[in-house]
Every structure is written in C-alpha cells, then in structure tokens.
Amino acid sequence: MTSPPASSIWIHFQIAQDENYANCNLCLAKISRGKGSHTTSAMWKHLKAKHLSKFQELKGTRSPSPVLPPASPSTSSPLSVSADLASEDDDDPAPDEVASVESPASMCSPAPSPGPAESSFTQSPFKLPPVKRKIVPPPSNQWTMAAFLDKTQSFKPGDKRAKTVTRLVADMICKDNQPLSIVEDRGFRKLLNHLEPRYVIPSRKHLAEKVIPQMYEEVKTKVEDLLGKNNFIGLTTDMWTSTSCDDYLSLTVHFLDENFQYHHLCLECIPFPEVSHTASAIETFITTTLKDWNLSQKVVCVMRDNGPNVVAALQRSPFHHLPCLAHTFQLVLKDGLLNKTEIKDIMSSCRSIVGHYKHSSKAMKTLRSAQAKLNTKPRRLIQDEPTRWNSQLHMLARLMEQKQAVLLSASDLNFQVDLTARQWTVIEEVIRILDVFDKATFVASSSQVTISEIIPLVNSTIRALQTFKSSVGSVQGFRNDLLASMRRRYHSVESEKFYALATLLDPRFKGNVFFNRENLDAAKSTLAIEITDLSMQVEDADLCTSTQGLVRDTSQTSTEQQGGHSMWSYYSQLMVPSSNSSEQSCRLSPEEEINAYLAEPLLQPSSDIFKYWKENKKYQNLRKLSKKFLITPPSTVISERLFSTSGNIVDRKRSTLDPERVRMLVFLNKNLP
Structure with a gap:
C-alpha cells in the first residue's frame, strides 16, 4: 500500500484497502481520492462540511508559521491579522492557541538574510502582544465516536429505555384491545425496528407472564389507595358469557373524590366459577369480592339489571339495590307490545323489508341509485335486534326516512313493499312514542349522570305519554298500555x-x-x-379526639373544642375568615x-x-x-360497556385466553390513565 503524502489532512484520514479511497477516522465515512492521480481535495471538503472544528485547526497549522521580517529604518510594512483571530476582549489564550501575525510580504516570499545594518533589529525584533485564535465549538449535530457506537448496539437487559418501550407496548395492548401476538406480527416488528433499532422486542410470553401482571398490581394499588380515601361508593354489576363459554361477573365502582371529580373504575371482571347462576352463588361472589377489597361498609347502593337471579342475590345481601332504568324501559315496552297485534304485524313487515335489502347486493345497489335520484342521504337500512328495544325504533325511523327511496327501488326490483298508507301512519306515530323513551335512555346512559335524573326522567316520560293523542286506535291503545306499565313499575319512585x-x-x-x-x-x-x-x-x-391526652379546662373556647388542640386559637388567626x-x-x-x-x-x-x-x-x-x-x-350501561370491552378482548382470534388474563386485561383497559 502506498504511504500517504506528508499532509496534515492524514491526521484524520487513512488510506482504505482500495487505494482510491480514504476512511475518515471521525465518522468512518469513505471518501474518494480520485483514480490515477490521488488528491486530498475531497477529504478537505468532507472535513470542512462535517467536522468544521477539525478543519479550522488544520488550516491554522498547514504551513509553518512565517518569521516576521526585520523592520526597515526607512520603510515599514503594514501589518495584517488573520481573519480567524479573536477580538481583544477575550481571555488570555492557552499556549497552543497563540497565533502569529505576519506581513503581506512575508507571506509571499522568504525573509531576506539580515545585513550588518539590520543586526540590531534581528537580535531584537518588533513583537506584538499575543493574539489568541477563536475556538469554534463543534456542531451540535456532530456525533462522537461513543455516541455512534451506542447507536449501533442493542439495549442491554435492564436498560431503562428498553423498559420504557416495553411498558408502552403493553400499555397499547391493554388500552387498544390488541392481541398479545401483535409483538410477533411482521409489520409491527418492522415498525419498531425502524423507530428504535436498538430495542429488542419481547416475546408474547414475557408480556403475558411478567409485564402485564406487574402493571396490574401497580394499577390495583393505585385504585385501592384512591378508594381508601372515600367513605361512600356506588356499585353497578352485570354478568356476561364469552365466546369460549366462560362466565364473568363485573363490578364497577362509582364515587366522588375530594375534588368532586366523578370516577367510574372497574373493580373486577371476575371469572364466575359456579356452573349454575343461582342467587346464592352470585350473592356469595359479590360479598366476597367486596370484602377482599375492603369495601363492604362503603357501598351505598347497587344498580342492577332485572334478571331474577341477580335480584334475588341482592335481596339476600346487606346492600340496598335499585333496578336499571334502561332495563326497566325494556320491560315497559314489552308490556306495551304484548297485546297489540297490528303493531306486531307492522314490525314483522318492516323487518322483512330491511332483511331483503340487507341480504341482496342487487337490491342494495338499486336503493343507492334511488337515493341518488331523489337526492336523499345515502344511508343503509337498520336491522333490529330483539333484545334491544331502541333498535326497533332505529329500524322504523330509518325506514321512514328512506320511504320514498325504498318505494322507488322496490318498483325497479319488482319487490312488493307490503305496507299500506295506514300502516305508514302507524309507524310514524309509534316512532313519536318510542322517541320519548329513547331520549330518556340516552340521558341515563351518560357517564356523568346519576340517579338524581331518575325522578325527572320517569315523571317527564309519564307526562309525555299523558299528553300524546292519536287518531289510530291501536296506537292509542299502545300508549295506554305503556302508561299503565310505567305507573305500575315506578309507582313508588x-x-x-x-x-x-x-x-x-x-x-x-x-x-x-x-x-x-x-x-x-x-x-x-x-x-x-x-x-x-x-x-x-x-x-x-x-369527642373521641378531645378525650385523648390530658384533661382540658371546661372553660375553653368553642374553636378550641372543635380543634381538640391547645394551639387551635393561634391556627384560627391564620385562616381566611368565612363569609357571613x-x-x-x-x-x-x-x-x-x-x-x-x-x-x-x-x-x-x-x-x-x-x-x-x-x-x-x-x-x-x-x-x-x-x-x-x-x-x-341510573343504569348499568357502564358495566355493559365493560363487557363490550371484554368481547373485544375475547374475540375469535383470542378465544382461548385464560380467564385470569382476561380479568387483568379488562381491569387495565378501564383503569389505565
């Protein structure tokens, strides 16, 4: 290998294995030297662009400092100072920071040998005070070798940065209902590797058996501390069966903290071990769980659904319990439809019409075309669900909204819409009645509403039914049955x-x-x-506080009696006085x-x-x-939403999840900040 020429640039470069290239010792970059005739121009440009401080240092030492020529008695040369010298206000420089001052003539030609007449000047040359060169700090984006090497190495076990990323991954899994197997997905691994190549993605087993249980214990401790500061809690409960046929009982607590912030926390989503959902088993399960959390004496009221086993279970317990408003409205509407054959038949016909459009792509396309012709909103029809009365309202309301589009598309499809003008009128008036219950249910389902809304909602619903009048006999009878059911179920509200x-x-x-x-x-x-x-x-x-310690003088002031402390009169002087x-x-x-x-x-x-x-x-x-x-x-909707979360966790892809793990994931999903 050819030895490099004698140039100061080689302090920071060395010839690569291919002699046409040189390697930068500072950033390991590979710089071309040119082919055939090797030059250092590219290396100087690289040093100036990437390592300015090193470039400036070398530029100050590329050639030996010139000797100041002796002064001529008849002439004197003007002096010039290099542009990179610092101002005179800087501190005294270090010895290696001192720069030489040279005349223009000396920079172009060597100094002449001194003659006899100049000997005195040679022995005692004219000297300027030393001027130091300004030190330019390296750019902030310039990496050191240690930082560069750190970026190429994986995080060591126990590294705080790796623990932070792992915690965030687990947090995402819990809050977004993601499967634990996401850490094995190629796309997810590719994303994390791009964002942080040093991070080693943990295994699914590590997350399931170590990280998530640790998070559960941490969050549980925080929930316990928060509940320990409150004397009163409300409770909602519900039961649910997963796709893998595992039964769960939910307990959600509701309370106001010291700042009057309303909280809803998932206390438990517990696997129910009993084969039969008997009242005795449910009651034992609830009381045992509350005892484990030290909350048995703090429960003010339990809001529950109208299931006979749940009602019987809470009747056996020491807790006061009330029926869910939404579930009671479901029973009221069921009572109203019980003997109304005409309305039942209309519901059945509407269900068939919607079903035809839901199961035929041709019918759906024809409906969209009709909606475009009529310039109506391109909305799908809604199929009702027997267990949710408001889904019947939504089905009727959407069908009434798209009435003209449905009739137009049905004629193009040769499909018979079996609804008369009277039946369309019945649908319109039934919607008006059901809308009253729907609005009340919507209010009761809010997360910031309490049972203070029950009496206003019930009484306003009764008042709305009282003022409702219809010319259709079946609709008026439907209204009467609803009103009678409301009065019967809420006679003592x-x-x-x-x-x-x-x-x-x-x-x-x-x-x-x-x-x-x-x-x-x-x-x-x-x-x-x-x-x-x-x-x-x-x-x-x-009284318990004041009787502790020494016997007090009975002539003490009322403020001292309240405080139970001899310093109370002094403390009261520091307090802001109350308003009148x-x-x-x-x-x-x-x-x-x-x-x-x-x-x-x-x-x-x-x-x-x-x-x-x-x-x-x-x-x-x-x-x-x-x-x-x-x-x-006022309702158990919050607990039901808990099971919506559970359903997202125990889906078909994760139907084999262990019930205890489901419990932790639901708890973290609802309680993580």
Whole structure:
C-alpha cells in the first residue's frame, strides 16, 4: 500500500484497502481520492462540511508559521491579522492557541538574510502582544465516536429505555384491545425496528407472564389507595358469557373524590366459577369480592339489571339495590307490545323489508341509485335486534326516512313493499312514542349522570305519554298500555329514599320535579334526618379526639373544642375568615339549611352539579351528603360497556385466553390513565 503524502489532512484520514479511497477516522465515512492521480481535495471538503472544528485547526497549522521580517529604518510594512483571530476582549489564550501575525510580504516570499545594518533589529525584533485564535465549538449535530457506537448496539437487559418501550407496548395492548401476538406480527416488528433499532422486542410470553401482571398490581394499588380515601361508593354489576363459554361477573365502582371529580373504575371482571347462576352463588361472589377489597361498609347502593337471579342475590345481601332504568324501559315496552297485534304485524313487515335489502347486493345497489335520484342521504337500512328495544325504533325511523327511496327501488326490483298508507301512519306515530323513551335512555346512559335524573326522567316520560293523542286506535291503545306499565313499575319512585334525596341534592331539580307534594315533604324530612345523623357522627369523632391526652379546662373556647388542640386559637388567626352567609348557615338547623338551599334559584340543565358542590361551601352538611347520594348511576350501561370491552378482548382470534388474563386485561383497559 502506498504511504500517504506528508499532509496534515492524514491526521484524520487513512488510506482504505482500495487505494482510491480514504476512511475518515471521525465518522468512518469513505471518501474518494480520485483514480490515477490521488488528491486530498475531497477529504478537505468532507472535513470542512462535517467536522468544521477539525478543519479550522488544520488550516491554522498547514504551513509553518512565517518569521516576521526585520523592520526597515526607512520603510515599514503594514501589518495584517488573520481573519480567524479573536477580538481583544477575550481571555488570555492557552499556549497552543497563540497565533502569529505576519506581513503581506512575508507571506509571499522568504525573509531576506539580515545585513550588518539590520543586526540590531534581528537580535531584537518588533513583537506584538499575543493574539489568541477563536475556538469554534463543534456542531451540535456532530456525533462522537461513543455516541455512534451506542447507536449501533442493542439495549442491554435492564436498560431503562428498553423498559420504557416495553411498558408502552403493553400499555397499547391493554388500552387498544390488541392481541398479545401483535409483538410477533411482521409489520409491527418492522415498525419498531425502524423507530428504535436498538430495542429488542419481547416475546408474547414475557408480556403475558411478567409485564402485564406487574402493571396490574401497580394499577390495583393505585385504585385501592384512591378508594381508601372515600367513605361512600356506588356499585353497578352485570354478568356476561364469552365466546369460549366462560362466565364473568363485573363490578364497577362509582364515587366522588375530594375534588368532586366523578370516577367510574372497574373493580373486577371476575371469572364466575359456579356452573349454575343461582342467587346464592352470585350473592356469595359479590360479598366476597367486596370484602377482599375492603369495601363492604362503603357501598351505598347497587344498580342492577332485572334478571331474577341477580335480584334475588341482592335481596339476600346487606346492600340496598335499585333496578336499571334502561332495563326497566325494556320491560315497559314489552308490556306495551304484548297485546297489540297490528303493531306486531307492522314490525314483522318492516323487518322483512330491511332483511331483503340487507341480504341482496342487487337490491342494495338499486336503493343507492334511488337515493341518488331523489337526492336523499345515502344511508343503509337498520336491522333490529330483539333484545334491544331502541333498535326497533332505529329500524322504523330509518325506514321512514328512506320511504320514498325504498318505494322507488322496490318498483325497479319488482319487490312488493307490503305496507299500506295506514300502516305508514302507524309507524310514524309509534316512532313519536318510542322517541320519548329513547331520549330518556340516552340521558341515563351518560357517564356523568346519576340517579338524581331518575325522578325527572320517569315523571317527564309519564307526562309525555299523558299528553300524546292519536287518531289510530291501536296506537292509542299502545300508549295506554305503556302508561299503565310505567305507573305500575315506578309507582313508588318519589318515595324511594335514594331517588328522592339524590333529586333534592341536584341543584338543577331540587323539589320542582315531584308530582306529589307529600312525597316532597317526606324527602325533606328524610334529608334532615341524614343531616342529624351526619352531625352526630362528627360530634362522636370530635369527642373521641378531645378525650385523648390530658384533661382540658371546661372553660375553653368553642374553636378550641372543635380543634381538640391547645394551639387551635393561634391556627384560627391564620385562616381566611368565612363569609357571613357561611357562618350563618353553620348555625342553621337541618330544616333551615334545607329550606335555604331549596329557596335558591335552580341551575341550568347543562350545569355541572359536581362543580356546584365543590365550590358551594355554604351548606356544609348538604355538601357532604352529596358525596353519598349523587354517586350511583341510573343504569348499568357502564358495566355493559365493560363487557363490550371484554368481547373485544375475547374475540375469535383470542378465544382461548385464560380467564385470569382476561380479568387483568379488562381491569387495565378501564383503569389505565
């Protein structure tokens, strides 16, 4: 191999195995030297473009520093300073940073030998103070060798960066209901390898047996800590059977934290071991689970469906329980359709029409063509489901919306739409009735709604049915049967303690939505009793605190008695004084506090009732009771949504998942932030 020419550029380069190339020692780049006649021009350009600081260092030392020529007594040469010298304000330079100052003449020709007349100047040449050269820092995007090597090596076991990526992968699997086998999919592995080549993707077994159980324990601890800070919780429960025929029981807790934030947390989605869903087995399962979580004494109310075994199970338990509004509406509508043959026949005909279009691609294309001709929205028809009454409403409403398109396409298909003008009228009026129930169910299904909405929803539905009039006998009879069923199933809605107190504590409704004045007065009396019981509990707690330690002087002030601490009078001086209204309300009797609260104007329907109680500290007793009676939702929809998640997890691709693993995945899906 030919030795490199004597040039300072070779400090940072070395000839490659192919002599036509040179390797950069700084970034390992391969630079061409040219073929035949080798040059260093490309290497200088690379150094200047990629390693500017090294380029500047070499440019300052490429040729030996010239010697300053002696000064002529008759003439003097102007002095020039190199452009890369720093200003005089910089600090004193290091010895190796000192630069020479040279005249233009000396830069072009060697210095002449000094003559006799110049000897004095040669022995004592003119010297300028040293000027240091400005040091240019390397570019921020320039890698060091250590950083470059680090980027080419895989993360070591236990590396924090690898643990972070693994945790994010597991988090994605849990929150997005992805199968554990996604870590084996080629596309996913290719994506991660592109984003972080150093990351070694863990196996499915590692995620299932180590990472996810660890995440479950961490999140469970956080849920336990959060529940431990609250004295009252509401509960919803439901049962579900997976595609692999495994039974699960769900328990979802609802509560307000210290900041009046409304929470819904999945407590358990537990594999149900019993073969038969008996009331005894369900009751034992619920009570045991709540005992394991130390929540048995905190349950205020349980919202459940109307299944006979669930009802019987909770009747055996010590917990107060109420029926789900949505399930009860399902039973009400079933009662209304029980003896209405005409409406049943219309439903059957509509079901057949929709089924024809759903199962024929030709009919579907013809319907789209008719929709385009009529300039109507190109929507599909909806097939109803027997277990969901609102699906019947959606089927009828969509069919009525697409009536003209259906009739036009049916004539092109020679398909007989077996509905008379009277039957279309019946459909239109049945939609009006069902829409009342649909709107009420929609409100009750919101995640921010509580049982304070039950009395307003029930009474407004009854009022809407009372005012509904129809000229069609079967529709009027349908309305009468619905009204009778509502009154029978909700005959005691205003006298139910939890419904009544929750409605009173809702600043949007208070007592204005009660039909019966006696029920309102009874609810106010019950609320006053709750305030008295709450005050007695606080006094008992204060008494236990004050009797601990030394005996106190009975002449102490009221503020000292409340605090139970000799320093209380000093602490009270640091506190912001309460407003007059607040101080006055503290001295009100329970009845006076309730009447003062009820006398205030109602909030707007869209107002946040939890924000109201967070900010309103005037009625302290009612504020505390709001955390007890405003936490239970009006339906079990939240628990049913839990099983929608479970269905996504235990799908056909993952039907063999272990029930315990399903439990963890559902828990993490609902409780991960």
